[in-house]
Amino acid sequence: MAASPDIPGHPSPLGSGRRYHVAVIGGGRSSEHDVSVASALGVATALRERGHRVTELTIGRTGEWCQGGRAIEAGTAVQLLTGCDVAFPVLHGVHGEDGTVAGLLDMIGVPAVGSPVRPGALAMDKAVTKLLARHIGVAVADGVTVTSVDAATALANIAFPVVVKPSSGGSSHGVSIANGTDDLAPAVELALTFDREAVVEAFVSGREIDIAVYRDARGVLRAGAALEISVAHGEVFDAESKYDGSARFVVPAPLSSPERQRITEHAHRLYDTFGCRGVARFDFFLTNDGPVLNEINTSPGMTEQSQVPRMYGALGMSYDELVDELVAAACEPAR
Known part of the structure; x- marks a missing residue:
């Protein structure tokens, strides 16, 4: 499959123009419930802006299915899902991103935006991620x-x-x-x-550089602009700094051409090795010896201000165009 360079202004097909009935799933039982709800709201709004019909479903903190703020039976949720053309899960963490919901959607025959069971489960386990990454020649911390x-x-x-x-x-x-x-x-x-x-x-001493990749409906791998996370010296990008505004995002990250190329190549290799679909984010430390993989996110944050939309926004792709692209890739995959 062809791959795009990580350069500003790289053209994108921006979806097919077709409109779908999309089930957007947010919430979940993980500690990232609130972030997921915000991501789902952003995705649903963007899809409506693009003319898609949207059914919004939320999984509560204890696992119950909800619609419009009211609990519904699991069977009702399945009926709603199977009445849609495609599902767009925006679930982060365990009981969602780990392949759980992807498995449900596969079993009931609903196409899904995002990675299937295997890559979700593998990437969620950081120890397994390290083993596979090292096996294909991507450096990881001991x-x-x-x-x-x-x-x-x-x-x-x-x-x-x-x-x-x-x-x-x-x-x-x-x-x-x-x-x-x-x-x-x-x-x-x-x-x-x-x-x-x-x-x-x-502890790896290096610049924190993230990059996102998705495969479009034509089968082309599309890398976003690399993003650098700036935190205080000796600190980590933890949950507090992630949401309190103390961390600074720089996009496009100031990288040399060889640095950008190597990080992009690593992300492409990991995307295909793990079998990712939809958009995945790859987090690296850029050290004096080259990039070191930190982790893989197969269902990254998708609010308009999240890292992934910022990466593609730096290439000229708007938030609603990105969301539309991901739906097109799920509904019209390249043969």
């Missing part, structure tokens, strides 16, 4: 997976500082830095409140 505080504190020859994070999850919830032995136990304890496994990995 790390280990632990299931208890005792297992973490028993690690031999650990070199501080380390980053401790839940093995699954998103929005940087439960992520912290341990600068010494005294910090390690509380950091692991925090991570384990979000998942049954925690990843303890070497």
Whole structure:
């Protein structure tokens, strides 16, 4: 398949002009429920702007299906979904982005915007992501997976500082830095409140560079402009800095041509290796030795101010055009 360069002004087909009945699914049982609700609202609004018919569904914090603020039976939700041409899940984290909802949609025969079960499940597990990335030649930070505080504190020859994070999850919830032995136990304890496994990995010193990729209806891989996240020296892009406005996004990121090309090539390789569909975001650290993969998001934030729309906006693609493109790719995939 052809791939687009990551350069400003790269042309896009901007959808097919056809209009669909789209079920937009937001919310979910994860810690990212509120972000997902905001993403779903943005997507639904953009789709209506493009002339699509939209049915909005929300999954509550405890797993119930809702429409218009009222709980509905699961069977009713399935009937609504099967009455649509395509579903657009905007669910982040576990019980959604991890392939759960993709599996449901596949079983009931509803095409979906976004990745299917396998890439969602693989990318959600940070330890598995590292194994696959390393296998295809993409650098990752050295790390280990632990299931208890005792297992973490028993690690031999650990070199501080380390980053401790839940093995699954998103929005940087439960992520912290341990600068010494005294910090390690509380950091692991925090991570384990979000998942049954925690990843303890070497702190990578480098610029945080993210890039998004999707495959359009013509089968062409479309990379957004690379985006740089600027945080205070020695800090991580955690849940607090992600939403309190203290982090600064620079897009397009100031990269040399070789740096931009290498990051884009890594993202394309990861997208195809994991079997992603729809738009996926690839987060890297750019070090003196080249890019190091941090994580893969198969269902990234999709509010108008989220990173992914900003990346494509820097190339001249509006938010509603991007959303329209993703629907076209799901409904009219290249043969």
